Structures are given as structure tokens and as C-alpha cells.
Amino acid sequence: MIRIASIEPESIADELNLPVGLTVLEINGNPIQDALDLIFYQAEERVLVTAEKLNGEPLILEIEKSPDETLGIIPEPDKIRRCTNACSFCFVKGNPKADKLRDGLYIKDDDYRLSFLHGHYITLTNLRPNDWERIFKQRLSPLYVSVHATQPDVRLAMLKNPRSALINEDLDRLGEEGIVVHAQVVLCPEINDGATLLETMENLYSRGKSIQTLSIVPVGLTAYNHDRGGRNLTRDECLLALDSIELIREKAIVEREVGWCYAADELFLQAGQEPPGPDYFDDEDLEANGVGAISWISERVRNGLHALPPRPGEKIVVLTGRSMEKTLMQLTAEIEVATGATFQTVSLENSLYGPSVTTAGLLSGADHADGLERTAPFDLALFSALALNEREMFLDDLSLTELRSQFPDCRIEPSHDLIDTLTNT
Ligand code: SF4
Numbered sequence: 001m002i003r004i005a006s007i008e009p010e011s012i013a014d015e016l017n018l019p020v021g022l023t024v025l026e027i028n029g030n031p032i033q034d035a036l037d038l039i040f041y042q043a044e045e046r047v048l049v050t051a052e053k054l055n056g057e058p059l060i061l062e063i064e065k066s067p068d069e070t071l072g073i074i075p076e077p078d079k080i081r082r083c084t085n086a087c088s089f090c091f092v093k094g095n096p097k098a099d100k101l102r103d104g105l106y107i108k109d110d111d112y113r114l115s116f117l118h119g120h121y122i123t124l125t126n127l128r129p130n131d132w133e134r135i136f137k138q139r140l141s142p143l144y145v146s147v148h149a150t151q152p153d154v155r156l157a158m159l160k161n162p163r164s165a166l167i168n169e170d171l172d173r174l175g176e177e178g179i180v181v182h183a184q185v186v187l188c189p190e191i192n193d194g195a196t197l198l199e200t201m202e203n204l205y206s207r208g209k210s211i212q213t214l215s216i217v218p219v220g221l222t223a224y225n226h227d228r229g230g231r232n233l234t235r236d237e238c239l240l241a242l243d244s245i246e247l248i249r250e251k252a253i254v255e256r257e258v259g260w261c262y263a264a265d266e267l268f269l270q271a272g273q274e275p276p277g278p279d280y281f282d283d284e285d286l287e288a289n290g291v292g293a294i295s296w297i298s299e300r301v302r303n304g305l306h307a308l309p310p311r312p313g314e315k316i317v318v319l320t321g322r323s324m325e326k327t328l329m330q331l332t333a334e335i336e337v338a339t340g341a342t343f344q345t346v347s348l349e350n351s352l353y354g355p356s357v358t359t360a361g362l363l364s365g366a367d368h369a370d371g372l373e374r375t376a377p378f379d380l381a382l383f384s385a386l387a388l389n390e391r392e393m394f395l396d397d398l399s400l401t402e403l404r405s406q407f408p409d410c411r412i413e414p415s416h417d418l419i420d421t422l423t424n425t
Contacts, residue, residue, distance in 0.1 A: 001025050001052075002032050002075040011072020012063060019054065024073065026050040034078040036113045040138050043067050083110035084126045086160040088230050089188060094222035096352050116140040119288055121184050124170045125163040135179060142180040142212060144289075147171070149185070149192040150203040158191060168203075175210030183211050184289065187241055187267070188219045189233050197241060201248045201261060213284050215291045216245055217264040223354025232356060238271035258282045264290040266358075269323055290359070294327050297418070301331045304419030305338045311422075312340035317375045318418075319346050319368055319383040322358035335422070344378075346371045352395060361386030365398025369406055378410050382421055385414035 004022045007013045024032050027041040028048050041047075049061040049071075063071070085108075092108045112131060114120040121144045127135075134140070149155045152165035174181055183204050187193050192200065197216075204211045218233050218241075233241070245263050252260035259282055268275040278299050281292040320328050325347035332343035348367045350357045361384055372381055392400040392414075404412050415421035 002034060002038060002073075002078075004073050005076040006074045008070075008072035008074065011070065012065060013072040016061065016063075018051075018073065021054050022059070023052040024049060024075075025052060034113065035075050036078075036117065036138070036140075038073060038075060039070075039117075042071050047071070078113065080107060080109045080114070081111035081126060083108035083123070084161055085110070085123055085164065087158055088160075089158075089186065089219045089221060089225065091220070091222070091225075094220075094225035094353065096224060112140065112143060115143045115145075119144050119182075121146040121289070123159060123161075123164060124167070125159065125161045127170075132173070135174075136177045140179065142182055143174070144182045144184065145171075145174075147183045147185060147200065147204065148188075149196055150200045151196060154192055154196055158188065171204075171207060171210070175207055178210075180210060180212050182286070183214045185214065185216050186219050187216055187233060188230055189237050191230075193233070193237060193241055198244050198247075201244070205248055205252065205260065213286065214261040215264060215286050215289050216241060216261065216267060217290060218267045218270055220266070220357060222357050233267075233270060235270060235272055238267050239273075241267060242271055242273070262286060262291045265292070265294045266290055266323060269358075275327075294324065297324075298327060298331060301335065301418055304423075305334060308335065308339050308419065308422055310340050314339075314341040314379040315344070315377075316341050317344050317346060317372065317378045317381040319348055319360070319363075319371045319381060321350065321360040321363055321384075322347050322355075324360055331418070335418070339422070344375055346375055360384035362395065363387050364396040365394030365403055366396055368394065369398070369403055372403075372407055372410075372412070376407055376410060380411045380413065380425060381407075382413055382415045382418070385416045388414055 002024050004018060004020050006020060007018060026032060028044060030041045032038055032041065045064060045067055047063045047065065049063065051059040051061065053059050090108065092106060095106060109120065110122050110126050111120065112122050112127065112135060115122045123146050147167060148158050150167055152167065155167050156162065156165040171181065185192065185197065185200060187197065201214065204214050218238060219230065221230055221232050242263055245261050248261045249259045252258060259280060262281055262284065265275040275294040278295045281295060287293045287296055318328055318332055325345060329345045332345055336343050348363050348371045349355050350363055351367050352364045353362060368383055387394055388400060400414065413421055413425050
């Protein structure tokens, strides 16, 4: 069963006045256990909803609609399936201790439903027989899978879960049932790089269309998990990995007309190289995994420059992490010419996780406040919207409202897209 958390305006549920808190038990006789069941079973022309009112009375609703139209029910969040592995490089173990961060950051999720719905990477190690059946029955494809290595002993050493050694059997099963996989390797030096990486890439490539893409992401140890028996890649190791990736890409481009295997921006940056342009990534959308984000933002800004409104004389500050600094400096120089504003790009060091964590989305509210303090006064400050959660709170529980109140004479805006933000702010 699911409980209604809210209703989309002007939806079927809105017209029917379905109340928040109503329990949905079944649709067309199928038990509804979570949001995914709701999505799956409401996609019919005739929908018979069995529900229970807040006072315990039963409610039956018969609805006719287009199969594509949703009911407009937003359910309460599902209980997240937890990870049963114990990777030494786990980002959750890399969090600061002593409850410094909001609770969600301490949850190790490994939930195939979130993989299908939101592209979260999963390891397949906590799937029960009925989960496998559901993946096949509801055609939960594509799934995003952290493979790391196809050699059972290597994967077992990395995930420290006996179930993880069955990765080849798991991928076989998904392939046989037509479930497509976006695979990922988190590259750890002296563990799954070198010959192991080459063999893993060949194994995954040989699986044909069932592995749609492979992303290679360098391990990112923080100040809190760097002493758990691992280290970050050196520049030479990153260069070697990029050479290996290029070998399989050349083969894929000839045989499949796509690169198929994609190195994360961070791998290029750690190798001292410029991340590639958009052609490298074909049309694959893997930005959430740090693959192609720099390329995307560069393209977006260069294509949108002509539409920006003039802003002569304004001082605009752009806060970011180390990994985006150079790119943003180049892009804001072009925006300066197009708008007449003066830009200052401020690269912030991560005070929560340590200097090895360079992504803007993991900077705290205190880091942002510090950067703004150093640059005030300004007319407008922009920072990555990824640094906020849905309640506009930074990782350290500073709210956007609190940050703004520290700089009452200046505008401070989160930004997903520089062009959109500068057009609408
Ligand atoms: S699979 Fe992911 S969440 Fe689980 S221990 Fe490994 S890194 Fe952490």
C-alpha cells in the first residue's frame, strides 16, 4: 500500500478530491506496494482503484483515461533499500562524523527502483528472488549498475559481499531478459585498473546491446576515508586509464558508431587534460555521474550567449568547486563580453570533506558564506543548485534563506543552468 502525500493540481486525483493521507491498496486487483507499482499499474485505460479513507472506510474508484495520463497521486516516499556491501571507498564512510550533515547523506542506498526511476547506480547484491521477478515483469530497463570489475575475486575484494562475485551471472540474467544496463566502473588504483580494467571493458563490450554504456569514474576519497586502505589515482594512472579507454572506444566507434565507453570529466582533469567536447559522449545522458557535465555546460553557454540580456556595470560572482574553476573562468570571460557585466569566479575548497573533493555540489553552506564574504559587495552571486536539497538546505543544514540574510544588499541565486539563470534573474 501507499499513502497519498500530495496531489498534482488539475489532475484526475484533484478532480476527484482525493485527500492527502488516503491509502491506495490496489489498482486493477494488483497490490500497490510503492511508487513504482503506482506508475506501472496506473498506465491503463480503465483503472479500478481500491483505497481506504482516513477513517478506515473502503473506497472504490472506477476511472477511464488515456493510458499515458497519470492519476496525479504523489505518494509518500518509499522506504529506501539499503546497501549490503562494505566498500572501503564508500562515500558514506567518507562523510564527516558526529552528525555534521543531514541524515540522508549517511544512508547507503542500493535500490533498483531508484536506479530505474532516477538513474542511481546499484550493485545487484541485495536483490531477492521477487525483486528479480519484478524487474523482468515490469521491464525495469535501463538499470544503472556499478560493476567495478567483472573478475569475481576483484569485485568481491572491492564490495566485500559474497553475493558480489556473481556479477557475470547477474549480467547474463539481465541480458537474457532484455534489460539494458548502463555500467559503471569506479576506478581504484592497484585494484581494478590496468589489466583488470582492460579485461572488464572487453567483458562488458562483448555483451553487446545489453550493456548500453560504460562510464569510468576515478575513485574520490575524502579526508575521512582515505586511510581505509585506498588512495586516489595518480596523474600517470589516470593517463594510462584514458589510453585503455581510448582503445575500446576506437573499436566501438568502428563497430557500433558510438564511443560506448566514457571517461568521467574528473578522470581527464586528474590526468591534467581538458575534458572532451560533446561529440565524445554521443547522445548519452550520464552527467549525473560526472560524465560529460563540463562539456554540457560549455555547449549550453556558448549556444545561449546571443540570447543573454545586457547587464552593463554589474558585478557577478560565480562560486564553484576546484573541478569547474577553469571551465567557468573561460565561460564567464565570454559572458562578460556578451553582457557587459564583470564576473569573478571563486573556487572554494571543501572544508567538510577535504581538498580532494572538488565538486561544487558537495560544498557546504559555510564554504559558500566564506567565498561570498571574500568577494562582497557584489550585485549577484551564483552557485551550483546541486549544493542544495529540495528544502533549499546546504549539506551542513545552513538554509539558502540564512545565507541570503548574511548578505542583505546582494542577490544570491542557485543555478542549474547559467544561461537560464542570467536570463531570468
Ligand atoms: S556499494 Fe556504494 S553505498 Fe554500498 S558500500 Fe559500496 S560505495 Fe558504499
